[in-house]
Amino acid sequence: MGTNRPTNHLYYGDNLDVLRREIADASVDLIYLDPPFNSNASYNILFRAPDGAGTAAQVEAFHDSWHWNDAAADAFDQVARSGHADAFQLLDSLRRFLGENDMLAYLAMMTIRLIELRRVLKPSGSLYLHCDPTAGHYLKLLLDGVFAPRAFRREIVWRSGWVSGFKTRTANWVRNHDTIFYYVRDPAADWTFNKQYVAHAAGYERRGGGANPLGKPIDDVWDDPALYSPNIKSFSVEKLGYPTQKPVALLERIIAASSRPGDLVLDPFCGCGTAVHAAQKLARRWTGIDVTHLAIALIEKRLHAAFPDARFTVEGTPRDLASAEDLARRDRYQFQWWVVFLIGAMPHGGRRKGADGGVDGLLYCRPDGRTVERALVSVKSGEQVGVAMVRELHAAMVRDRAIAGVFVTRAAPTEPMIREAAAVGRFASSATGRSYARLQILTLAELMAGKRPDLPHVDPNAAFRQAVREDRGGQGSLL
Template structure:
């Protein structure tokens, strides 16, 4: 069983089965990929709009009915059986071997595991969108028992859209089930009784009557009532402070409500589809313990950086597993899955912002900005860029990278490699000259060829401090 503040890179089904004993988790709050490939694929497409051939694709592939879906179906029918088996069989008769059915069986086997590892006092919050929420609720009822179903929470938001021939789709669904409704932990949260009465009246004590809670806030009394299951919380816009450019990132406010309602300080919270870690940040902020699992290196790197930014005092306490732990594993990753190797180098080794969108990247895989003082009263930043080469490379690659650095006006460039450069390559790199930081005592080659072996010897490229933590 993992410790507090652990990030696991891997498939959550395998992980839950192998490393999580029965009844060890207080709360699972998770946001799996919906069955809408569009959302899921956008950041991972390359500059030509092609789907990548990484682990991400491997999971999405399972949404087509194939061997993996057939195996999951078999497991649900034979090993789990009972109501769950009947429900899954019924759904298959209706949906046939469609991508939706493949998605549902893959979620089904995972929901069974989530139920097993939750404590009897625990709860599950499953974030879905309306394309699959009605099917997922049926599965949830079969696994958790309909009597333990507590809420269908509607998260309503506004965002920009074009004109459509239907009402604008502006909500997600969060299904909330307890393992046992009689034992479950629940803290009542409140909201203003109504917008109009928000600041009216002055009462000195907190009382509860007819489900309306009245509380005193530093002299200002607001009438509060127990919170409804419709939550209006703004969608993260591209300028939001907490934004880390992870495509499916959710607002921390949303997950703080869940954590506050269904757990207490010191409880252990799991997000098995953690993305950039919104649940985990909410847990940390409210003094809960947490474990996050995600399939991609990009997500794990994003959580690491987000955590360092928000909780710098605990930065050295995060444990990461499932990523290369020695040079052999790093080289193996480079050989078998170059895209993941690149994401790991950019987000974890260098702690740069990943150019995950792959839109006209011009040979730049990641960037990093660092402060260089003020220019005409405004904060100014220098720029470092990175390119990762997991396989063979020639002197021409170094030359091209130097050109790419010039094109994007980068001050520094890190060329990450798995094999040592030749003397000719070193000479080519040296042509880029030397960078001198305006106020730090720092001087470094503008173009540095960085061997990934060095990372495991604790040697890092020479870079100034900066906002590396911001993706």
């Protein structure tokens, strides 16, 4: 491998496709996956407005609900044809027990991916699957079917935090933990396990002497306050606004225990990127996969903030006009989010349309060098646009008292659209001594050629809660 090519990769796309296309057999040392739990809930990413301008925005990251449909039936059929008889026998038994319902759709989706994850693991490799009681008991059976019962090492109980707030209102025992299933690829192989310890409490003395100088061995119940979820800590410096974010310390423990420096760590459901962050910090190589541009953009910002010298590739996001147009045709919401992040804006509105006037993002600028002003972003992925869309954006600008609007269009704007935008006028910036068009039209082709909204003092990181810079560069020297 060339010395100038990064070995760390972030992939946008369906992890099943990426695993099959990009990840070689027996190439991965450690897999951590925190997949959807089939909770039938929507999870929103929280974005902040800089300097308190406006309110924090929420955009749906994913809806954790699965349905028995053609895609689920196809996943079930792929398991049947995979050659993994034990895994299929278990899944087929669950089909007879559960019926063709939402849970079976989720389990079929997970089974075919577990088969691929076993394929890419080295014989000495390990897998940690993070789940909750919604489907954990079914996933344990399927892991036994894919990996074999004797490959099971431990069931780890992770206490997610203290009991407070809405949790305490349940008419039941208060649930306050997740489960992590730990498996190895081949229990007969020389699989990696570096025993972990925590320091003894101050003043500790073992009866009869002989205390282990390394400290107390860590058991399979992880209730350390240092490992509590950042989302329940209002003071957490880790918190990025991602709904299912896990603490870096949790992933550091797993990675330190089941890999060595230079080993390859894979997270196929990487969300906001905690596993790849911990892998970078501990000098491991890493690969992360996620199916939304929201997650990919968040991880890029996170890694560049925490590890300014980190080197990695981002695969699957548009790199030219043809691939950008292809994304627009395949998924207009992912296209909108990709454009919003490309120009440094904050997502707005998610998959809702209507009352927001077609606003897809918010840009923040400082015309006087200090005061924060908003610019509205509207992204159009269709092949036809018209002057009514420009008027709609202008009306939203007036309603929201926005200083500017940016209209991004895949199709070429018409002459009436250009005239309508020009008629909105200009505003002056005392900080730059220039004036700027209040309503700017950018085409997708112009964006791909490097053109960006012309606004004074735009903060490209305004939408994101910044990750704390790590003292160590981690694997900056691992190329």
